[in-house]
Amino acid sequence: MRILVTGGAGFIGSHLIDRLMDQGHEVICLDNFYTGHKRNILKWLDHPYFELIRHDITEPIRLEVDQIYHLACPASPTHYQYNPVKTIKTNVMGTMNMLGLAKRVKSRFLLASTSEVYGDPEVHPQTEDYRGNVNPIGIRSCYDEGKRVAETLAFDYHRQNDVDIRVVRIFNTYGTRMLENDGRVVSNFVVQALQSKPLTIYGDGSQTRSFCYVSDLVEGLMRMMNGAYIGPVNLGNPDEYTILELAQAVQQMVNPNIPIKHEPLPQDDPRRRKPDITKARIHLDWQPEVALLGGLKLTIDDFRARMGDVLPTDVIEPAMHS
Ligand code: NAD
Ligand code: UDP
DSSP states (O other), X not given: OEEEEETTTSHHHHHHHHHHHHTTOEEEEEXXXXXXXXGGGGGGTTOTTEEEEEOOTTSOOOOOOSEEEEOOSOOSHHHHTTSHHHHHHIIIIIHHHHHHHHHHHTOEEEEEEEGGGGBSOSSSSBOTTOOOBOOTTSTTHHXXXXXXXXXXXHHHHHHHHXXXXXXXXXXXXXXXXXXXXXXXXXXXXXHHHHTTOOEEEETTSOOEEEOEEHHHHHHHHHHHHHSSOOOOEEESOXXXXXXXXXXXXXXXXXXXXXXXXXXXXXXXXXXXXXXXXXXXXXXXXXXXXOXXXXXXXXXXXXXXXXXXXXXXXXXXXXXXXX
């Protein structure tokens, strides 16, 4: 099949491309390199079945493809809040352009939506029928509301134009290839620990998240694309941790002597988040396989290799941490 991956040079998109290329598909990667990098797809650049197009999805494009994985959109609050109007354009105009493409060439279209559509949830764990508690005018709204509109667009193109859609709501995902300056909590803690800097906990650290390793997530995306259920379906790891527990896990794995520093909690930061994945289990026969400590080890090893070997985990001079 010829498969388009928008945002394919990013964190999740590049892992997805690895799997699709390994399966022998023809892959077109569309990316404007806002948070994505050529190095994430470097190994495919000379492959005859791979094509890279630098393109901003807020502009239309004509392509012939069988499937579209629509992932293009910055995912880290730091990056999506840097230019919020652009984030909304990407989610609304960009998604409309990609749905228009799907309609024209009759390709199946998978939208990478987010647990952020639930906002600061009053239902816990979050089920797909929960309609959310989102602030329409806050600093996260460009992303939360943008993705909510993207979902609406997907379902309206489905109802009105018969576009064959799939909608997944992705919960916090982490793993190798995250940017050092990504700004999300796992990469922040790992980078800080490897640099022997204090781990920055926003607020008191009692807020919770549920962390899914990227290989599990990609497996879920592919099952969704190739299954019959249109969604929306939650994809995430239901193991819930406080941010303090996450910081302590990173401390234990990199350096128990690294201090913790508290910083102000950002506006509208959700108090807790945990997916109910009953639908994914039933419709996709999917559940995550990688536990937090195993995934953190892979992530730490990857950052260590990229940042230059700061210090091996088990040989740390006490003087370094005074
Ligand atoms: P990422 O920032 O690493 O990847 C996004 C990619 O989209 C980047 O390569 C970026 O350059 C590209 N992009 C952004 N705007 C674009 C535009 N206008 N035109 C073309 N390309 C553009 O993020 P990620 O973590 O890989 O997330 C991928 C998708 O999954 C996003 O849609 C995100 O909303 C969704 N998601 C991710 C998470 C997570 O925890 N990682 C959680 C929920 C949803
Ligand atoms: N967070 C933190 N320290 C950091 C980065 C994030 O304590 O250095 C917190 C953040 O306030 C939130 C949680 O960790 O409560 C997850 O943040 P992230 O940006 O990774 O994802 P999201 O808030 O979008 O789930």
